Amino acid sequence: MTEPSDTTSPLAGAPPAPDEAAGRDEPPADGTGASRPPEEAAEPEEHEEPELGSTPASAAVNKALRAMARAARSFLLYDPHNEAIRHFLADYKATMERALGHGPVELDIRPFDMLYQGEVVYVERDWERSLAFRCYRDGVRRLVIAPSVTWDELLRLLGILSIRFTGVRQQEDDIVTLLWKAGFQHIETIAVEGFVPDEEGEDSDDPGASAEETAAIRRTTSRIEVPSDWDLPCEPHPELAAVQYRPLDEDELEPLRAELSSVALPGLTVRLLREMLALARDPADPTTVADIQYYVSEIRGFLLSEGQLAMLLEVVRELAANRDLGPTTIDGLLGQFTDAGAIQRILHSVPSSAREVPPELVELLELVPGDHLAILVEVLGVERSQASRRIARQLIERYVSTRMDYIEEQIAAADPQVAADLLRAVASASLDLGLRLAVRVVDNPETDVQLQVKRVLEQASAEQVGRERLETMLVAPFADVRMRVIEMLVELGDPAAFNALHDHLEHPAAGRLERDEIIAIGRALARLHPARAWAAFHEVVQPSGFLERVLAGGATQKPHRQWAAVAALGVLPGEKSEKAIRWLAKRAGEDLHQHCMRTLVLRRREGIE
Numbered sequence: 001m002t003e004p005s006d007t008t009s010p011l012a013g014a015p016p017a018p019d020e021a022a023g024r025d026e027p028p029a030d031g032t033g034a035s036r037p038p039e040e041a042a043e044p045e046e047h048e049e050p051e052l053g054s055t056p057a058s059a060a061v062n063k064a065l066r067a068m069a070r071a072a073r074s075f076l077l078y079d080p081h082n083e084a085i086r087h088f089l090a091d092y093k094a095t096m097e098r099a100l101g102h103g104p105v106e107l108d109i110r111p112f113d114m115l116y117q118g119e120v121v122y123v124e125r126d127w128e129r130s131l132a133f134r135c136y137r138d139g140v141r142r143l144v145i146a147p148s149v150t151w152d153e154l155l156r157l158l159g160i161l162s163i164r165f166t167g168v169r170q171q172e173d174d175i176v177t178l179l180w181k182a183g184f185q186h187i188e189t190i191a192v193e194g195f196v197p198d199e200e201g202e203d204s205d206d207p208g209a210s211a212e213e214t215a216a217i218r219r220t221t222s223r224i225e226v227p228s229d230w231d232l233p234c235e236p237h238p239e240l241a242a243v244q245y246r247p248l249d250e251d252e253l254e255p256l257r258a259e260l261s262s263v264a265l266p267g268l269t270v271r272l273l274r275e276m277l278a279l280a281r282d283p284a285d286p287t288t289v290a291d292i293q294y295y296v297s298e299i300r301g302f303l304l305s306e307g308q309l310a311m312l313l314e315v316v317r318e319l320a321a322n323r324d325l326g327p328t329t330i331d332g333l334l335g336q337f338t339d340a341g342a343i344q345r346i347l348h349s350v351p352s353s354a355r356e357v358p359p360e361l362v363e364l365l366e367l368v369p370g371d372h373l374a375i376l377v378e379v380l381g382v383e384r385s386q387a388s389r390r391i392a393r394q395l396i397e398r399y400v401s402t403r404m405d406y407i408e409e410q411i412a413a414a415d416p417q418v419a420a421d422l423l424r425a426v427a428s429a430s431l432d433l434g435l436r437l438a439v440r441v442v443d444n445p446e447t448d449v450q451l452q453v454k455r456v457l458e459q460a461s462a463e464q465v466g467r468e469r470l471e472t473m474l475v476a477p478f479a480d481v482r483m484r485v486i487e488m489l490v491e492l493g494d495p496a497a498f499n500a501l502h503d504h505l506e507h508p509a510a511g512r513l514e515r516d517e518i519i520a521i522g523r524a525l526a527r528l529h530p531a532r533a534w535a536a537f538h539e540v541v542q543p544s545g546f547l548e549r550v551l552a553g554g555a556t557q558k559p560h561r562q563w564a565a566v567a568a569l570g571v572l573p574g575e576k577s578e579k580a581i582r583w584l585a586k587r588a589g590e591d592l593h594q595h596c597m598r599t600l601v602l603r604r605r606e607g608i609e
Helices: 018-022 056-077 083-100 131-137 151-165 175-180 211-220 251-257 262-281 289-305 309-321 328-337 340-349 357-365 372-382 386-396 402-413 416-431 429-443 447-459 467-475 479-492 495-508 508-512 515-528 528-543 546-551 561-571 575-587 590-605
Strands: 107-108 113-116 119-123 141-144 185-192
Touching: 018 056, 056 083, 056 107, 056 113, 056 119, 056 131, 056 151, 083 151, 083 575, 107 131, 107 340, 107 447, 119 131, 131 151, 141 175, 151 175, 175 185, 175 262, 175 372, 185 262, 251 262, 251 402, 262 289, 262 309, 289 309, 289 328, 309 328, 309 340, 309 357, 340 372, 340 386, 357 429, 372 386, 372 402, 372 416, 386 416, 402 416, 402 429, 416 429, 429 447, 429 467, 447 479, 467 479, 479 495, 479 515, 495 508, 495 515, 495 528, 495 561, 508 561, 515 561, 528 561, 528 575, 561 575, 561 590, 575 590
Parallel strands: none
Antiparallel strands: 107 113, 107 141, 113 119, 141 185
């Protein structure tokens, strides 16, 4: 597949349109005197790395590497949002997945080619275009991509190669450093010291200058000339001819390679910290704890960026164990590991499928002094991942029993989602404390908070909540919460709750209640105190006065009271109750008539005579 060419790309350094180039008095951009650097010139469409591979596996790796090279070069030619970029990325992903289907992609890097299982699977002799040369130049000698590699890691690998390929020169690190900083979990590199001139790839010579002028320019500019045999095997030395040696087999070489592996880097950082702390403890050595502060900050950033929670814990353990070397300094270093930014990055490293807090995180928080509850509340305010918020809530549960006053203050000032999460955390830690907090926030109109209040009520029994708390919670702005409160008052069976429910029905805003809630109130009143319910609602359903009987079911009646009255009489036993409902049904409008008939049917199903 040849790469598309976009001569109208808005990127700086993109090649001009053919008609524009033809109208200029300057050499063509063909590498033989072009005014722009070779790396910024569009490649010919017909030029592409050759297809190689004698086996299905090696052929698949060849296609993946060619797709990687095309994608890396595409960032030079196209805007990041160009459709062509998406095409190259899709091709890169698909071909790499097929290659990894044959097992790990283990590549040996040579100056202008790459080997897979001893077979050349990528070759490009043009050093300006060669992906192999740029890796080899920076010191990469082996690259291993495991089948379990994630797409995010493949994208980061491509980003690193793209930076070095396009020749961005802003004091950037070499490929080896970038790969180590990336902290890949499923991509391993083995490298040696590379050779990278500061301005490698730039041609400061004037193509039209004479030999004498060129020599003068070179004498006044910084240049590094690479020997033609640089980084090649040394010639045999006469004095070493008698030295005996034997080649190491693969089993002996593998541990040596592992020492240079990027996977081993986190462990090496912790090992170095131990050694530095040992020096700080040695009275004969001038090293102090203050001397290692910068290093601790560096490894903290590295381990956090890659989610190395186990190694972070090892660092914290080492620092805590050596606190006597300088309590103030050590505590300051430890605090960096549990500030809001660090906690948020640690939470992101926890798998989204995890249902419990990692024990390493619990121990880390226990070792570090500070107000972790305040930090976790701060994290809830900015974190959007539901998986991370779940772990944060579980951590908050550990502090609620001794910090309820603080949590109540935070709920009053927090945004709805944070308030809901705090209520949920408190209820999970202690249902009694959760009920206490639910009563405090029951009038909060936010949906998130109301859902959590309902959740707390569903977890509790009526006896746990108590009549007084339930009556207080009738003010909830969420209908589902009020319905749950009404159900629990009925479960409690305390006739003293009749007044609160009746007042709720008679409240000026009761006319705006949903009909299901009105019906629930009527049935609850009849069950809590049948005699008082009959006295309150019989006249509403079947008035005794002539005028009231004439107007029964008309516009002068309060509809919500009639609906509640029919529901109440439907629960009360006796022939009078049923006759009163039938009497109103004949005179009511369509909706109220249907309500009367449904109540009579429900009455028979419940066996009320």
